Amino acid sequence: MRVAVSPGADRDIDRLSADVAERVLAAIQGLGRNPRPAGCLRLRGYDPPTWRLRVGPWRIDRAALVRVTGVRHRSKAY
Numbered sequence: 275m276r277v278a279v280s281p282g283a284d285r286d287i288d289r290l291s292a293d294v295a296e297r298v299l300a301a302i303q304g305l306g307r308n309p310r311p312a313g314c315l316r317l318r319g320y321d322p323p324t325w326r327l328r329v330g331p332w333r334i335d336r337a338a339l340v341r342v343t344g345v346r347h348r349s350k351a352y
Contacts, residue, residue, distance in 0.1 A: 277306045279342045286345040294332065301329045302342055 279287070279302065287295050304311060310325065317324045317335070324343075327334040333351045335344045 275306045283342045283344050298329050
């Protein structure tokens, strides 16, 4: 399965430190093999359905088609 990263999420990843960016990118690439890994939660109130995956204190938000829309520290995610 193909994983598309939005330009905004790409900029979010560019702002991360190298070690965190590597972990986040590995999780994003893993979504191509398993779009709903353990710990992936559906967010309420979104149409189309949107899911969240945590990588340490970072959250990866994505829509149903495995389109990554943002990467934020969990303290700033809401």
